[in-house]
Amino acid sequence: MNQNQKRIPMPARYAINAALVVLAFVALNLITGALSSYYTKILMLVGINIILAVSLNVATGYLGQLPLGHAGFMAVGGYAAGIFLKAMPMPNLDKLPEGANAAAAHLQYNFYVVLALLLAGLVAAIFGIIIGVPALRLKGDYLAIITLGFGEIIRVVLLNIDSVLGFDFTFGASGLKRIPKAATVSNVFICVVITCLVIHMVMKSRHGRAILSIRENEIAAESCGIHTTYYKVMAFTLSAFFAGVAGALYATYVGILQPNTFGFMKSIEILVMVVLGGMGSMLGSILSATVLTALPQVLLAFDKWRMVLYSIVLILVMIFKPSGLMGTYDFSMSRLLEKFMNRFGGKKKGEAVKQ
Amino acid sequence: MSDYELTYNDYDSREKILPERDKAYTPVMEAIGLSIEFGGLPAVDDFNLTVGRTEICGLIGPNGAGKTTVFNLLTKVYQPTRGKILIDGRDTKGMSTIQVNRAGVARTFQNIRLFKNLSVIDNVLIGMHNHTHYNMLTSTLRLPKYWKAEKAAREKALELLSIFGMQDQADAEAGSLPYGAQRRLEIVRALATGPKLLLLDEPAAGMNPSETTELMENIHKIRDTFQIAIMLIEHDMSLVMGICEGIAVLNYGKIIAKGTPEEIRRNPVVIEAYLGKKRGEKQDAEGQ
């Protein structure tokens, strides 16, 4: 590395990124006001899919395993949140009773929503541990198969559990209906930011490096004293947690859950996003989740062709660029700024320091 | 935890440590009657060896003699069929590779196993995993402890890299390094785990003579600085004879000779089983 290059110090980097996030949030809120409900729905779906892709990327791109049951975690989270919200005394924000305190009602409503999201994540994470501990003893193809098996079992259980319990819990094939539609563009956006931030923070730490080392060479990782089983389960659980959150957002976005939504096909759809973007690149996952969600929605005529095109693109990418479109490249705003600073004279920015 | 009491840069100010000093201590590694069978065939049979606390020990023998298997036993990649291994006087029975590493055994691999897509410094930082102390919450919230520990780890990693003058390549991708540099990086990574015993599996393979000479000096330097024992498998006899204080010769999974380089050089059994045979093979190859 060139010793004379200027670097942006850490606090400034965080400040720049925080400012960008706030800016994006404000911009998004301004846009949402002007958009039709159709486009806000697409925006929310994009956000949910970003969370799904970014979280699967932890297990696929960073840990280097191929779980095929991501939709199962999403389902678990969605149902947990749905059942919880239906059980809670949610105030009806559109028709508040006379003299009710609107602010308090909003607070109560949002409190339950936050609780539901956390609960969804936690329940999914617990499933992640339950499934991860046995599944991660296996490698490669076998891991793919066993997670596929678990995912299918989750679906079958959600379909038929009511007949065993003897009361309505998941409402089987007819679906869990009338879940409060609490998802808005802003809370989906906040969840996306938190997801990306937490995953980024974890990956840029000793824990994240341990996860990467397992992907790179498991035997060498063990010889470095890294508890591979622990970190595999950790990455898997992290991945499941955010899939659960995405499931909860999805539940509060559509308002109705049906087990067959979360089949093997859904898992593959998420996988396509990750693979296409480049396994191991968060930016790649975000971009491909955005494009693959928004494009077919915007071009409605295209919808019929969507899945066919998905698969052709998947095959072509694997044949011609197996590492995905972005490879493992990750975007860094600060790095970009540094490049500019170093190119166009260093004296302009006062905070630039020599390292 | 004072994981690295001595630092590499102290080297010149220290007097050289001689293996004789080991006599006052218990050996760092003792293998007693170590044996392993694969499908009924003994790969290593009744392997007995003691390595002193700051000894450089060579393990030589013809191809397929079971040298790497010994390393795999010492690092618990394989569990021995019979016999035991004491590290620092502690029985490693039932330990995993990870636990043995924490007990103080680090290794490099014959077929290089770097974290190829990660940067050079990340490779070293992964080696330092168990010496970097902060939990998930600390790192996720980026508490001061995280910054402090990361900064210290980074500095330490750069210092370790400076052993081989690789600190300037810290941000390069490990897989993009030339072959010799990759071997050196593996040694640094192993050192980063803070071992008491460092196992080097053919460290000079693929290196040119000047690189090998440099490597020899560095192995010495590492031993003296960190006061650790080093055990190495090597086919380059000039290297083995040049730096090892003790040598064990393995043939068909059995130790056929142990001693100083001079004793090994003169041992007729070794000459017949190892050197003689090797020369014979060479002539055969030339004859064809």
Place this chain on the structure above:
Amino acid sequence: MSLFSTIVSQLVNGLQSGSIYALVALGYSMVYGIILLLNFAHGDIIMVGAYAAWMCMVNFHLHPVVSILIAILTSTLLGVVIEKVAYTPLRSAPRLSLLITAIGVSFLLENGFQLIFGAGAKDMSSAMTAVTGGPSISFGGTTLSFPAMLTIIVSILSMAVLTFLVQKTKLGKAMRAVSEDMGAAQLMGISVNATVSFTFAVGSALAGIGAILYLCAYPQANPTMGSMLGLKAFVAAVLGGIGSIPGAMIGGFVIGMAEALVSAVGLSVWKDGVVFAILIVVLLVKPTGILGRNITEKV
């Protein structure tokens, strides 16, 4: 109906579906054995075979035997084409890429057929009577239907032929050699490409036969019929030890029997769950399946 005859008829059901699973599982197993690929598209080859049969019988009114032959041929060709177009370019790529490609091919076939033929099922119950309308055997109050007999006999015959092919012929020897060590086999003068293609052809032909036998039991074709059938056959292959031919047969029958038993006790909605539960238990107890070989990485 007596308890005995209920049990017997469920056993026959289990054998019938089990032998279809076994045939399909063989395809998974052979391909895995030779290029270490879980061919996710294998189930969809069955679907294509079924559509081919439907086209021939219902649209073109061809003779059933001709239709069946065309259907098997279509499956065989499709298998080889998929291998050449999608898998050969990736032979040296990481295994994960190959697996994802296979998933992509599977997706493409399912959605492509849905686009062309629509999502609805193509009924061919009247056309299939020409195949299934044979005499049935009765004994002790139980009837052994003609399709069941046909399925079991055809599967056993196919497996016998396959075993002979793999164990006794030169091509079989080449297949075994390539699956053992591709590089060494090439050095011995075996054409790896031809052998791999041949393996795909045989596996896909078995899938084609499986498609016809499946149609005997459920005479309709739809774009996603291959996915569950394939998934379960795949479970069967893994269960028996993927890469092992007798293992695939055992796995197929185990899955078929387990499904029949679960249905017999009135829990048919849990059928799929039970199949995957068996898979998980077996993988955890013996990660390489019942007859699988252990492969350890050399350090």
